Amino acid sequence: KAxxxxxxxxxxxxxxxxxxxxxxxxxxxxxxxxxxxxxGQGLQFLFEYFSETQRNKGNFPGRFSGRQxxxxxxxxxxxxxxxxxxxxxxxxxxxxxxLNTEAFFGQGTRLTVV
Amino acid sequence: xxQLNQSPQSMFIQEGEDVSMNxxxxxIFNTWLWYKQDPGEGxxxxxxxxxxxxxxxxxxxxxxxxxxxxxxxxxxxASIPSDVGIYFCAGQGRNTDKLIFGTGTRLxxxx
Numbered sequence: 082k083a084x085x086x087x088x089x090x091x092x093x094x095x096x097x098x099x100x101x102x103x104x105x106x107x108x109x110x111x112x113x114x115x116x117x118x119x120x121g122q123g124l125q126f127l128f129e130y131f132s133e134t135q136r137n138k139g140n141f142p143g144r145f146s147g148r149q150x151x152x153x154x155x156x157x158x159x160x161x162x163x164x165x166x167x168x169x170x171x172x173x174x175x176x177x178x179x180l181n182t183e184a185f186f187g188q189g190t191r192l193t194v195v
Numbered sequence: 196x197x198q199l200n201q202s203p204q205s206m207f208i209q210e211g212e213d214v215s216m217n218x219x220x221x222x223i224f225n226t227w228l229w230y231k232q233d234p235g236e237g238x239x240x241x242x243x244x245x246x247x248x249x250x251x252x253x254x255x256x257x258x259x260x261x262x263x264x265x266x267x268x269x270x271x272x273a274s275i276p277s278d279v280g281i282y283f284c285a286g287q288g289r290n291t292d293k294l295i296f297g298t299g300t301r302l303x304x305x306x
Contacts (some may be wrong), residue, residue, distance in 0.1 A: 085237070114294070123294040124238075124283065137293050148249065173294075184285075184294055186237035193288050 083108065085174050085187035093193045099160040102190045106153050106174030112136075113155040114184065116145060118169040127170075130155050131177065162194045201297030203286055207306050212270040216300040218284035226287040227267040228294070229258050231280045238283055242269070274304050 085103040087116050087123035094100050106113050114137075116128040126139040149155045153174075159166055173184040201218045209215060209298055218227070226245055230238035241252050244260035244267060251258055257270045271298040 087237075118295075123298050126293055126295075129293065139293075169235075173237075183240055183243050186230075187238060189235075189238045191235070 085185055087170075087172055087187035087190050089190060090188065091191045091193075093195060094162050095195055096162055096164060096175055098194075099158065099161050100162060100192060102157045102172075102192075103136060104155045104157070104187060106172075107156070107185060110174040110185075111153050112175045112177055113149060113153065114173045115155070115157050115174035116121075116171045116173065117141070118171055118189070119167075121148055124171070127157070159192075164194050167192060167194045199286055199295055199297040202301055203274060203300060204298070205301040205303070207303045207305065208274055210275060212274055214274055214278075214302060215268065216282060217268045218286070218297045219266045220286055220295075221265070222288055223264040224267075224286035224288050224295075225264075227258070227260050228285040228287075229256075229267070229269050230283045231287065232283065233280045236240075237275075241282075271302075274302075276304050276306060278302060279304050286302055 088103045112131045114129040117125045127141055128147050129137040133149045144160045147157045169189045171186050171189045173186045175184045199218045199220050215251045228243050229241045230242055232238040234237050242251050242258040249260040250264050255272045259268045281299045281301050283299050285296050
């Protein structure tokens with residue numbers, strides 16, 4: 082059974098540009114969550130999607146958005162990139178995201194904004 | 196964002212030693228998860244705990260769900276070099292699907 086797949090693994094963008102990251106969850110998993118990881122702030126929750134709907138949202142500005150498709154694959158978009166957006170972006174999939182469900186992470190996308 | 200208090204922040208130990216780390220929260224959790232992250236990779240799930248007082252082992256790793264539901268512990272016995280990495284706890288509370296992560300414990304093992 083394939084794990085969580087994130088693409089691309091690495092990305093370099095310049096300030097002001099926008100970027101789209103992709104996450105394919107484990108087959109059968111319907112919940113996808115996105116996290117931003119930086120050395121100073123640790124793992125910060127961005128949002129969670131379930132059945133193509135955003136179900137939970139963290140405290141990030143509107144420049145960060147996402148969506149989920151009918152096959153549960155999810156994309157995350159960041160517009161008007163800032164230097165501070167440089168981070169490892171991780172997605173995690175779980176069966177349904179409800180209580181007592183384990184989350185499995187992808188390898189992440191390392192975004193560098195220059 | 197909200198985070199759990201995880202300690203210690205870092206540990207430098209000799210191969211063969213045992214390791215203990217813990218996470219505490221001001222609120223009650225229904226689930227505790229422990230992850231290990233290698234450099235440049237995503238966190239890998241080690242152990243999941245679902246009941247207060249539960250003690251679960253995975254090889255040399257043992258984790259416990261605190262009785263108060265506000266803390267959890269991870270122990271690694273007889274550490275080896277490949278145990279090096281960052282260990283994160285994560286909790287899931289009542290009435291929420293969101294996982295809250297600890298600040299991480301960086302483990303370094305010397306031969």
